[in-house]
Amino acid sequence: MRYLALGILFFFYLLALLADFLAPYPYDLQNRQAPYHPPTKVHLFYKGTFVGPYVHPYHLVNPIFKTYKEDTSKICKVRFFTKTPYGFKLFYTPPKCGIYLLGTDKLGRDIFSRLLYGARISLSIGLIGVAITFLLGIIFGGLAGYYGGWVDSVVMRLTEVLMSIPGFYLMLALRAVFPLDMSSIEVFFLIVFILSFVGWAGLARVIRGLVLSYRNAEYVLAAKTYGASTLRILFKHILPNTYFYLLITATSAVPSYILGEAALSLLGLGIQEPYPSWGNMLSEARSLTAITFYPWILAPGVAIFLVIVAFNMLGDSLVEKNRNK
Numbered sequence: 001m002r003y004l005a006l007g008i009l010f011f012f013y014l015l016a017l018l019a020d021f022l023a024p025y026p027y028d029l030q031n032r033q034a035p036y037h038p039p040t041k042v043h044l045f046y047k048g049t050f051v052g053p054y055v056h057p058y059h060l061v062n063p064i065f066k067t068y069k070e071d072t073s074k075i076c077k078v079r080f081f082t083k084t085p086y087g088f089k090l091f092y093t094p095p096k097c098g099i100y101l102l103g104t105d106k107l108g109r110d111i112f113s114r115l116l117y118g119a120r121i122s123l124s125i126g127l128i129g130v131a132i133t134f135l136l137g138i139i140f141g142g143l144a145g146y147y148g149g150w151v152d153s154v155v156m157r158l159t160e161v162l163m164s165i166p167g168f169y170l171m172l173a174l175r176a177v178f179p180l181d182m183s184s185i186e187v188f189f190l191i192v193f194i195l196s197f198v199g200w201a202g203l204a205r206v207i208r209g210l211v212l213s214y215r216n217a218e219y220v221l222a223a224k225t226y227g228a229s230t231l232r233i234l235f236k237h238i239l240p241n242t243y244f245y246l247l248i249t250a251t252s253a254v255p256s257y258i259l260g261e262a263a264l265s266l267l268g269l270g271i272q273e274p275y276p277s278w279g280n281m282l283s284e285a286r287s288l289t290a291i292t293f294y295p296w297i298l299a300p301g302v303a304i305f306l307v308i309v310a311f312n313m314l315g316d317s318l319v320e321k322n323r324n325k
Contacts, residue, residue, distance in 0.1 A: 023113035031108035137203030145211025
């Protein structure tokens with residue numbers, strides 16, 4: 001199960017890394033002649049003869065209900081590893097056909113291309129957010145557990161205040177403080193800050209408890225005797241004993257950050273158009289009618305589901321491995 005989870009995660013992160021090469025179109029390219037275009041069928045045989053991958057052009061036959069018909073009288077060969085007007089791509093077809101592996105959205109933008117570019121934002125927010133959260137949680141929790149006294153009291157009261165506020169509403173409140181016309185880059189770092197600010201408190205309390213259990217160990221007292229500094233004792237002798245717990249916690253925390261970004265973007269408070277994220281791509285899926293007639297717009301939701309399941313599987317396998325030691 002662990003290797004399956006790692007394989008799924010490696011696959012998605014590789015897609016995000018190679019988005020410029022794998023995506024046949026730019027994320028903001030619109031084809032107003034092909035709104036809600038269905039996924040393009042890729043064929044191998046033409047009139048009983050193998051000709052390699054090719055597609056047929058599609059024609060919009062009903063502009064109201066967005067129904068298309070495949071024109072089987074014409075074919076467009078799929079070219080691989082080729083130069084295109086949008087750069088060097090893995091595959092491409094002539095403009096008269098178009099290849100939309102996951103269909104298009106209401107503006108005629110290729111969902112497959114936007115899914116790859118959106119993975120960069122949605123997946124990186126999880127990793128960066130967890131890194132910042134763990135840094136804050138380790139520092140504050142470690143210092144509180146090691147020093148105790150008024151330091152412990154201040155840190156614990158702060159964490160209790162943060163944990164007493166529902167996380168989702170705290171995210172909305174923090175986002176509402178900032179202007180809505182921020183650039184997508186600014187919004188990206190803002191979301192990372194918000195999610196990290198919300199998430200570090202619970203981790204700090206656990207780290208504080210672990211440090212309390214280790215700070216009077218013999219090897220810690222020996223380090224004090226030899227004049228080791230506080231930071232050296234914390235990061236060299238105490239915190240390394242918590243690494244397995246931190247690793248398991250990280251695999252559980254990344255999905256919450258991905259869902260947090262998706263929720264904010266879904267509500268229009270996160271990454272703004274035309275930059276894609278899996279959350280704002282799902283905004284069209286809020287309509288039951290759109291889901292019924294154009295189910296391919298749920299592709300980002302499927303990606304979120306697979307990534308979250310993979311992280312949870314990885315966490316469960318690590319817990320099981322720890323039990324068997």
